[in-house]
Amino acid sequence: xxxxxxxxxxxxxxxxxxxxxxxxxxxxxxxxxxxxxxxxxxxxxxxxxxxxxxxxxxxxxxxxxxxxxxxxxxxxxxxxxxxxxxxxxxxxxxxxxxxxxxxxxxxxxxxxxxxxxxxxxxxxxxxxxxxxxxxxxxxxxxxxxxxxxxxxxxxxxxxxxxxxxxxxxxxxxxxxxxxxxxxxxxxxxxxxxxxxxxxxxxxxxxxxxxxxxxxxxxxxxxxxxxxxxxxxxxxxxxxxxxxxxxxxxxxxxxxxxxxxxxxxxxxxxxxxxxxxxxxxxxxxxxxxxxxxxxxxxxxxxxxxxxxxxxxxxxxxxxxxxxxxxxxxxxxxxxxxxxxxxxxxxxxxxxxxxxxxxxxxxxxxxxxxxxxxxxxxxxxxxxxxxxxxxxxxxxxxxxxxxxxxxxxxxxxxxxxxxxxxxxxxxxxxxxxxxxxxxxxxxxxxxxxxxxxxxxxxxxxxxxxxxxxxxxxxxxxxxxxxxxxxxxxxxxxxxxxxxxxxxxxxxxxxxxxxxxxxxxxxxxx
Numbered sequence: 001x002x003x004x005x006x007x008x009x010x011x012x013x014x015x016x017x018x019x020x021x022x023x024x025x026x027x028x029x030x031x032x033x034x035x036x037x038x039x040x041x042x043x044x045x046x047x048x049x050x051x052x053x054x055x056x057x058x059x060x061x062x063x064x065x066x067x068x069x070x071x072x073x074x075x076x077x078x079x080x081x082x083x084x085x086x087x088x089x090x091x092x093x094x095x096x097x098x099x100x101x102x103x104x105x106x107x108x109x110x111x112x113x114x115x116x117x118x119x120x121x122x123x124x125x126x127x128x129x130x131x132x133x134x135x136x137x138x139x140x141x142x143x144x145x146x147x148x149x150x151x152x153x154x155x156x157x158x159x160x161x162x163x164x165x166x167x168x169x170x171x172x173x174x175x176x177x178x179x180x181x182x183x184x185x186x187x188x189x190x191x192x193x194x195x196x197x198x199x200x201x202x203x204x205x206x207x208x209x210x211x212x213x214x215x216x217x218x219x220x221x222x223x224x225x226x227x228x229x230x231x232x233x234x235x236x237x238x239x240x241x242x243x244x245x246x247x248x249x250x251x252x253x254x255x256x257x258x259x260x261x262x263x264x265x266x267x268x269x270x271x272x273x274x275x276x277x278x279x280x281x282x283x284x285x286x287x288x289x290x291x292x293x294x295x296x297x298x299x300x301x302x303x304x305x306x307x308x309x310x311x312x313x314x315x316x317x318x319x320x321x322x323x324x325x326x327x328x329x330x331x332x333x334x335x336x337x338x339x340x341x342x343x344x345x346x347x348x349x350x351x352x353x354x355x356x357x358x359x360x361x362x363x364x365x366x367x368x369x370x371x372x373x374x375x376x377x378x379x380x381x382x383x384x385x386x387x388x389x390x391x392x393x394x395x396x397x398x399x400x401x402x403x404x405x406x407x408x409x410x411x412x413x414x415x416x417x418x419x420x421x422x423x424x425x426x427x428x429x430x431x432x433x434x435x436x437x438x439x440x441x442x443x444x445x446x447x448x449x450x451x452x453x454x455x456x457x458x459x460x461x462x463x464x465x466x467x468x469x470x471x472x473x474x475x476x477x478x479x480x481x482x483x484x485x486x487x488x489x490x491x492x493x494x495x496x497x498x499x500x501x502x503x504x505x506x507x508x509x510x511x512x513x514x515x516x517x518x519x520x521x522x523x
Contacts, residue, residue: 004028007057011079014050022327026051030299031058035323039160039311040301042327043517044484048301052156053079055299056131059154063295064133067159067166075133083126084133091119096232102239123148136166143294145249150294160300161477164314167282167290173206173254177272179247183212187275193260202262202277206255210248217244257286265454280458287316304480307473307513313466329517335493338483338522341365345501346445355388358444358499363392365442365497366421374439375413376421379428379482381445389423389444399423413437428482438486440495446502447478472506473513479503480518 004027009015023046030038030051042048053075056062066072069086076084089102094113101119114120126132127148134142134149136157143150157163175185188205190198220237254277261280266273279286292298305311312319329336343361344354362378365371380386386399398420400409406426413422414437422433428447449456449471460471479498486494498504507514507522 003058004031004054007054008050010057011050011053013078013080019050020047021330022046023051026325026327027054027058029323029325030055033323035321036297037317037322038297038299039305039308039322039324040299040327041303041305041325041515042301043303043329043331043515044488045330045490046327048158048303049075049078052158052299052301053082053131056154056156059297061130061152062154062156063139063149063152064131064156065139065158066133066135067162069135071158072133072135079133082131082133083122083129085122085126085138086135087138088119091117091122093235094118096235099232099235136163137170140166140170140290141246144290145246152295154297154299155291155295156299156301158301161302161305163300164282167287167315168278171250171253171279171282171286171290173250173275173277175275177269177274180272180275183209183216185209185212185275187266188264191264191266193262199258199260202258202264203255206251206258210251210255213244213248213251217241217248220244253286253289257283257289259283261458263454263458278455280455280462281313282316284316284318292317303484304477304515306477307469307510309466310470310473313470326515327517329521331487331490331492333517333521335490336483336487336496336521338496338498338518340504340522341497341499342501342504343499347502355385359388359392361497361499362389362442362444363394365440366394366396371440373419375419375433375437376440376442377427377433377438377485378421378423378442379444379447380423380425381447382425385444386423386425394421396421397423427485428478431485432488433485434488435492438494440497441483441486442497443479443482443499443503445500446475446506447482448475448502469510469513472510475503476506476510476513479507480515483518 004019004024007027008019022042026040026042026046026048030040040048040051042051052064056064064075066075069090072084072086075082087102089100091101093099093101094116101117126134132149139149139155142148179185186205186208189201193199193202195201220241224234224237224241257279258277259279261283263276263278263280265276265278267276282290306314308322308324309319312322341361344350344357346354346358366376378389380389383402390397390399396419398409398413399422400406403426406424409424410422410431413420414433422438451457451460456471460467463470483496486492486496507519511519
């Protein structure tokens with residue numbers, strides 16, 4: 001029995017079954033790679049989680065990182081005995097029944113019930129295990145501010161196509177109107193870095209803001225005192241102190257790493273303005289400080305990744321540091337057909353004349369005898385286009401007005417025995433419509449990111465050819481992800497219709513930005 005089989009068999013649920021197609025090749029490729037970064041692009045159905053967990057076992061001291069608590073739960077169900085660590089808010093407080101562990105600092109010096117704390121015990125199990133499962137945000141917070149999980153041999157990152165957005169959120173400075181009022185924060189003197197004095201002014205602003213937060217932190221610290229925690233007021237104060245401490249740490253990183261590529265933006269909120277600082281691209285030095293210095297090697301896995309030069313730029317690493325391999329789909333191409341059914345060229349200047357043509361094609365598809373009794377999904381890209389679809393007034397069409405009713409509409413769509421059609425601008429990721437829940441998909445328009453977004457515009461117009469590639473790559477990645485919502489197994493099937501000429505043109509002009517397994521399904 002070779003080492004790869006022994007490692008697989010150490011997980012009880014998988015010990016009686018052989019590897020699926022490509023799984024052992026993925027494991028061997030990553031395990032034998034001499035590069036610090038291994039990128040595995042393997043579509044749904046291959047079984048990447050087992051590959052990642054086996055690699056974690058093989059490398060000896062590893063963390064398996066996932067994007068969401070839902071995925072942590074799935075891993076927990078499949079890999080019994082492996083420590084799964086959630087954030088504090090998922091554990092009850094041992095001192096106060098109506099609170100969670102998130103309400104305190106969990107300090108052994110101040111909490112008399114620390115040895116009974118479920119969070120503390122779970123963290124100890126994870127920290128002392130050679131393999132543990134964490135989510136992105138928890139891992140980043142721990143290695144940057146606490147240090148318990150830093151220095152592992154390997155970090156395996158599942159759904160790694162989402163890693164850059166999580167990193168950007170973790171790094172960025174986002175101050176709500178409430179925080180601005182509480183700490184008396186003034187807007188920076190310069191709104192852009194065009195002035196030679198802007199960077200120094202921004203750094204001074206960061207130090208002044210940090211000092212304002214420190215005053216409040218010290219005030220709360222005096223209130224809590226140095227003795228054992230006895231009251232809920234002390235607990236709430238500690239929780240606030242933790243929030244302030246996190247904010248001050250982010251301001252320190254901002255001060256150390258801010259450069260001319262960073263963007264400042266003020267946004268109007270319900271109760272006033274908010275302030276935001278974010279890097280246009282995450283610099284190699286900042287990426288290294290936040291994540292790459294905290295493990296010796298990395299395995300990044302996803303069903304889809306941006307074009308490799310773009311991925312390297314997004315993650316602040318060099319392309320020649322990456323060992324990359326793309327794997328074919330294990331789902332038959334005929335079960336996941338993608339068809340050009342071009343009805344219009346939806347560019348901004350032509351929208352008024354082209355939208356009616358596209359609406360006509362939508363009606364033809366949903367009323368086709370092949371699909372009339374089937375459930376389907378229409379990706380609209382925007383709520384405005386979703387409203388246009390709903391004007392068709394077909395009783396099968398269901399949509400949502402925003403995020404507030406999204407979950408309820410999805411549940412209604414899934415549970416109904418009628419052949420409903422889900423109309424949405426936000427279903428390209430994070431939803432699984434297995435079997436009869438989705439037999440056809442319509443992409444109404446190319447899902448280009450909005451140029452009204454300051455970050456999108458800065459990347460596209462300020463980064464030359466690379467920015468242009470990024471813009472197209474993100475659109476095509478969204479198409480590939482969205483087409484996968486309806487085919488979730490090798491016996492499942494769904495047909496996708498692409499209605500916008502901009503999608504066809506981008507795919508033909510940039511074939512390397514689309515996985516080979518996806519191109520094989522275009523009919």
